[in-house]
Amino acid sequence: MIIVIDGLNQDAFSDVLEDVFRLRKRVFHDRLGWEVTVTNGMEYDRFDALYPAHVVSLDDEGNVVGCMRLLQTTGPHMLSDVFSAILDGEPPIRSSTVWEATRFCVDMNRLKSGRGRNTISYVTSEVMIGAFEYGMAAGITDAVAVIDPVMDRVLKRGGNAPCGYLGTPKPMGKVTALAALMDVTPERVAAIRNYAGIHHDVFVDEDSLRKQRAMAA
Template sequence: MILTIDALNMHRFPTVLEDMFQLRARVFAGRLGWDVTITDGKEIDQFDSMNPSYIVGLDDEMNVISCARVLQTMGPHMLADVFDAILAGEPPVRSPNIWESTRFCVDTQRIKSKDSKTTVSKATCELMVGILEYSKAAGITDIITVIDPVMDRVLKRSDNAPHGYVGKTVPMGKVSALAALLDCTDERISKVRAFAGIEGDVMLDEDAAVAKIKALGETSPETDVTETEDLMTYCEEQIAEAGSSSERSAALALKHALTGQVAAEMSSSS
C-alpha cells in the first residue's frame, strides 16, 4: 500500500512520518554511510522543510517498509545544492515539470522478517509505481533521481531503466552516486507493474489510512492536535518571513487550506 503525505495532510500521520525518518537514518547513515545528520534516531534535512511530498510504502500493520521524497526543482533541491559534484559543471535542472525524487529506500530487514507478507522486489516496484503514478497525476513529466549503481541496476532489471543521465558518477559515502532521468508515462508504469505482477490501485486512501492507524492504536487525538499546532506555527513563520507578495500569498493559502481541513475533520468526528 502506498500513502502520499504532504503539507496538507502531514498532521494526520505523525507516527508514519517518524517511522519513515527512522528508516532513512538506518539506510543512509547506517547502510550507505552517507554524511547525513541524525537527530533522535531520525534523518531529517533542510529539504524536508520545503513542503515536499512523501511517497510511503506501508505493510498491513501500517509499518513503513519503503519511502521516497519528491520535491520541485525550481527552488533548492539536492542535486543542485548537495550533490552538485554529480553535475560536473553542468547547470542544475530547473523545470516546473521535472521534479526530484530522493531518499528512496526500502526496509529490507523488516520485509525479510518471518512476519512479512511481501518481498523486497515487490516493495521496491510498488514504491516505483507509487512515485510515477503520483507524479503523472500531478502533471510532472520527468523525475530526476540521485541513485547508486546498485539502484541503477535494480531500475534496469525491473523494466524501469532511466531514459537518460545527468552529469557523472561520483563517490558518495560507502558507494557512488549518479543522477538518472525517468519519464512519468503510462508505458513506464505499465512495464513496472507487469514486471512485479502489480494489479489494481496501489494508493491508500487518506481517510482509510487514518482509520486503520487508529484501529491499530498507533495514534491519538492529542498527537494530532500537537502536529496541527506545529504546522500552523510553521505557516505563521512563513507568512512573517515572506520575501515577496507571491510568497506571502502562497503561505496564506496553505494556512487557509489547513484551517479548512482541520475544521472539516473536527465537524465529521463530532
C-alpha cells in the same frame, strides 16, 4: 499499499512521517553509514522542511516498509545543492514539471527476498508505481534521481530503466553517484507493473488508514 504525504495531509499523518524518518535513520545512518543528521532517532534534512511529497509503502499492519521523497527542482534540491559536481559545471534542471526523487529505501528487517508481497522487490516496485502515478496526476513529466550503480541495476531489472543521465558519474563517499533521468509516463508504469505483477490500485484510502492507526495506538 501506498500513501503520499505532502503539505496538504502532513499534519494528519505526522506519525507515519516520523516512522519514515526512523526507517531512513536505520537504513542511511545505521546500515549504510552515511554522514546524515540524526535527531531523536530520526534522519531528516533541510529538504524535508520544503514540504516535499513522501511516497510511503505500508504493510497490512500499517508499518512503514518503504519510502521515497519527491521534491520540485524549481527550488533547492540535492542535485543542485549537494551533488552539483556530477553536472560538470552545467546548470541544474529548473522546471515545475521535473521533480527530484531521493531518499529511497526499504525496510530489509521486515521484508524478505523474492517477488511476492512483503518482499524487497515488491515494495520497491510499489513505491515506484506510487511515485510515478502521483507524478502523472500532478503534471510531472520527468524525474531526476541521484543513484549509485547498484540502484541503476535495480531500476533496469525492474522495468524502470533511466532514459538518460546528466553529467558524469562521480565518487561520493564510498560509492559512485549518477544523475539519472526518468520520463513519467503510463508506459513506464505499465512496465513496472508487468515486472512486479502488480495490477491493482496501490493507493490506500486515507480515512481507512487514519482509523486503522487510531485503533492500533
